[in-house]
Amino acid sequence: MDIGLIAQQTVNGLMLGLIYSLVAVGFTLFFGVLDVIKFSHGDMLTWGVFTAFSVYLGLTLIGLAAPVLILVIVALVAMAAIGFLGAAIAKVLIIPLKGAPPLNTLLITLMLGTVLRESIRLFYPDGANPKHFPALLPDWSHSWGHFTLRFDNALMLLTGLLMIVLVQLVIKRTKLGMAIRAVSQDEETARVMGINFNLVVYVTFAIGSALAAFAGVIYVLYYNELSFNMGLLLGAIGFSAAAVGGFGNIYGAIVGGFLFAMLQSIGAAALPFASAYKDVFAFGVVIVLIAVKPTGILGEKETERV
Amino acid sequence: MKLNKRIGLTLGLLLIILAGPAWAKEKVQVAFIGPLTGGVSAIGVGGRNSADLAVRLRNADPKAKYEYELVVLDDECKPNTGVQVATKAAADKKIIAAAAHYCSVVALAGVDVYHKFGLPIVVWGAVHPDITYGNDYKEIHRVNGTMINQNEVAAKFVKELGYKTWVNLYDTTDYGKGMNEYFSKYLTANGGKILGSFGVTADQQDFTAELTQAKKLDPDVIWFGGLTPLGVRIRLQMEKLGLTSQFQSCSGIISDAYVTGTGELAEGTIAFREGEPVEHLPGGKWFMEEYNKAGYSEAPDAFGPFAFVAMNLILDTIEEVGPKRKAVVKRMENIKDYKSIVGAVTFDEHGQNISPAITKYVVQDGQWVPWQDSEYAAGKRQLKRR
Amino acid sequence: MSEPSRTHASLLPSVAAVLAGAVYMVFFLAGESQMVVFGLLVGAVLALAAFKHWRVLDAVGQSARDHQGPFSIVVVAAVAAVCLYFYDDAFVLFLLGTVLVYVLTCLGLNIQFGFVGVMNFAGASFFGVGCYTAAVLTKHTALPHLLIIVLGGLLAALLGFVILIPVLKTRGHYAALVTIAFALLFKTFLEVNDTLGGPQGLKAAGLNLFGWDVGRDIAIGDFEGSFYLGYIAVILLLAILGFIMARRMEDSWIGLNMDAVRLDETVSACFGQSIPRWKITAFTIGNFYCGVAGAFYAMMLGYIAPTNFTFGDSLILLSIVILGGLGSLWGTVVATGIVIIIPEKFQVLQEYRFLLFSALVIAILLFRPQGLLPRPLRGYRTLKSLPGKS
Secondary structure (H helix, E strand, O other): OOHHHHHHHHHHHHHHHHHHHHHHHHHHHHHHHHOOOOOOHHHHHHHHHHHHHHHHHHHHHOOOOOHHHHHHHHHHHHHHHHHHHHHHHHHHHHHHHOOOOHHHHHHHHHHHHHHHHHHHHHHOOOOOOOEEOOOOOOOOEEEEOOEEEEHHHHHHHHHHHHHHHHHHHHHHHOHHHHHHHHHHHOHHHHHHOOOOHHHHHHHHHHHHHHHHHHHHHHHHHHHOEEOOOHHHHHHHHHHHHHHHHOOOOHHHHHHHHHHHHHHHHHHHHOOOOOHHHHHHHHHHHHHHHHHHOOOOOOOOOOOOOO | OHHHHHHHHHHHHHHHHHHOOOOOOEEEEEEEEEOOOOOOHHHHHHHHHHHHHHHHHHHHOOOOOEEEEEEEEEOOOOHHHHHHHHHHHHHOOOEEEEEEOOOHHHHHHHHHHHHHHOOOEEEOOOOOOHHHHOOOOOOEEEOOOOHHHHHHHHHHHHHHOOOOEEEEEEEOOHHHHHHHHHHHHHHHHOOOEEEEEEEEOOOOOOOHHHHHHHHHHOOOEEEEEOOHHHHHHHHHHHHHOOOOOEEEOOHHHOOHHHHHHHHHHHOOOEEEEEOOOOOOOHHHHHHHHHHHHHOOOOOOOOOHHHHHHHHHHHHHHHHHHOOOHHHHHHHHHOOOOEOOEOEOEOEOOOOEEOOOOEEEEEEEOOEEEEHHHOOOOOOOOOOOOO | OOOOOOOOOOOHHHHHHHHHHHHHHHHHHHOOOHHHHHHHHHHHHHHHHHHHHOOHHHHHHHHHHHOHHHHHHHHHHHHHHHHHHOOOOHHHHHHHHHHHHHHHHHHHHHHHHHHHOOOOOOHHHHHHHHHHHHHHHHHHOOOOHHHHHHHHHHHHHHHHHHHHHHHHHOOHHHHHHHHHHHHHHHHHHHHHOOOOOHHHOEEOOOOEEOOEEOOOOEEEOOEEEOOHHHHHHHHHHHHHHHHHHHHHHHHOHHHHHHHHHHHOHHHHHHOOOOHHHHHHHHHHHHHHHHHHHHHHHHHHHOEEOHHHHOHHHHHHHHHHHHHHOOOOHHHHHHHHHHHHHHHHHHHHHHHHHHHHHHHHHHHHHHHOOOOOOOOOOOOOHHHHOOOOOO
């Protein structure tokens, strides 16, 4: 394999890994505060993308022409809207189920995912068909042999990494982050210390969901295409990535995301047999990894308090 | 507003079905079966609307001998649900015939059931050869062509355009895999060279890994066997990676959604479909006008005309021989040169329409245009050459 | 929590409830128009709410618990009666047969998840193993079909061993990941791999028991019934066997140990329980159930393809278990009926039915988080019969 090809596959993998990581971070945040898996997360991303698309259509309708300005507005509105939706879901569906078996939350969010997905398909104009999202970033690119580096890819990669760093800083350095970490460690104690538990949960769900919307915006800028069921597989992969990395650990989610993207790229590009087996390969490796590291690569060792 | 309209429409349908008209014609039930939920629901809903249109037009016709009721069933594109709804339609003696199935697996799963209960069906979209040729059931008919016809023509045509090398991508569903099998077979027979082929899953989003490999192989043409959503993604991602090969695909991506989904990049995409170009036949224009007049909120999509023809064929047969399954089966054994909006329909001994001409399409200015009418054929525009 | 001074409840309320349920089912299954279906659904919800308000439901539950044996017989008789009522309506019978297949499958999942707490998100995959076993073996061998059904179960159990190590080592959501990954992998593998029919699937031969072709219509004297009656007889028998086995297991020391493992692994390990032993037992038995049900289903359906065994299908199975109530066997039976029959009755809604169905499940979970029929606390019925106890 020549260098250009390897470089190209690496960039492909990085972009994919970034999107997976952003989704996985959401899973890990929710798991941290409430020990729940929110399976509608992938469909939240879809809603983020469709919000972004609608805002874009609205802005072009009122005659705004500066693509970068449009992009900024689109991204901010989508993140705010989905963040709000995430907090609302936490209030209506997730906190009331806190006492029930944890699987109920999983099932209820799964069904919610179906509701979100089907709503787009049925009620968004022509929602059952894929749509075209325009390239809002300049399409400068440079080629070296088989390797084409596009300016927009590089910019997205950079912004995405910045976003992850930002979230990390919020969690590690701010008072809010401290509250989130306190709740993740021990809810009871956190309450005793005067932390408003419900508020922390809402904020966490808002952050996680806004991240999904952000991932969605990156996704449509990268692929220029949106459809009602795009979130389904992304959700499953984001969940796998978060688990492989170790739930509750942001670094773990990032590692998991990039690892999964790498496995898929290797599966498609370098496996000696048919590329169609790449998902079999990726999920097979995930199973083996989890067998070796039952709490994820960066997961804390589970010690039972008796 | 849209929602209200839909509810109104649905309620209207309900009222018609429930109350029925005051005048007394004998009521006859016919069924439509297709995927109304899931990934290919756009085509299923389009087909449903078209079949519904056929029934509505017939009911509005004062010369019609019977009053028709359309029973609509969702097969979800899954064989188990397919067998379930097939049993539902077939075991219900009130239902005389059905226009059924877009998904080949579902049709394959259903044919035994239809045969067992003796329900005549006309397939309106599924393309697998075995649906008609894999059995001797008199109840099974098909108005659209099989994937064999389509690929035979496609392979010959693109080779004549002067292309030499291909990279094939296909989804690993029965449709994509079958397409790949037959296209590869006929392409190699015509002297084309396949440099590599990649199977992808039907819900895959990222194709950059496969396309990067394809780019290295540097083919004249990237061929894709599968449906619209993946076709859109592959075309867009080819551009991202700077692949300048010609993009060729199959009937699965001939839809308005492909063009809107890919925007300007759709230009010059070539694909093939059974049947004469609907736009060419006088009936085609009439169909679109009636469809728009009826006010459906979704487009008829690629296979709507076939669903319309399938349903019309059923209604015509019932008008002719009466609402009895056996009589309908018997009559359909020798359908010959039946005039329809997709051209003349003639069934062979397996119930397969043998006259489907294959139409070559190319996207020109955001429209699927029959090749012979396009500026590409006239030499005013050029497909991608290397 | 015990109710020491309670007298034995009468059998009457539960029998009445079953009869009412059977009559309701007949109307619901026969109902064709939207109005009737919706009327019956709304009516059922209102009636249940009213009965709950007047404590009728408690009386029914108590009566059923105090007379397990007779109650079960009445239920089976009622199911048989409903099937016979629809003796020539092939579609309704097919639907009821499907319900029974899913009952058997979900009983298996309930043993895994409700008894021991092993989450299995790949139920449809193990079900699929059974299906494929049946399709391949009926085609290429002359083995008796009953044996093939058992083999389907055995192969499913065997394949379960592949992911046994990660399942044993992980807990909670990590364990969920293992089976989710397996489910996704399994379906893709079936599609890519051509030796098992690939995406196009396989034809499966109909069931043939000792020379009796079950796929033929039944004619005894003047009585002419659909061939599905034969299938229903077989699957009803299988489901009853499965139910009895699960119930026996639950009531025995095995069930007690399994409960201990589920409730607190550390404590039960301290008391000398082998955690892996019970997890392996439950996981294997559960997969066996899935495989048996799958093998039968393939024969009844006649055609199988990978799209039947997706992750989404596994989720439907799991939602049945949760909706019914974890570890609650009767709950599973009721929930299966709801989850299989209602979407079918929603066919009239055409493309809107999934939306409504999902919303319905959300509503049930919000208002009844413990499931429709939560598993009751262990009754220790044997103690009650001791002198001086009640």
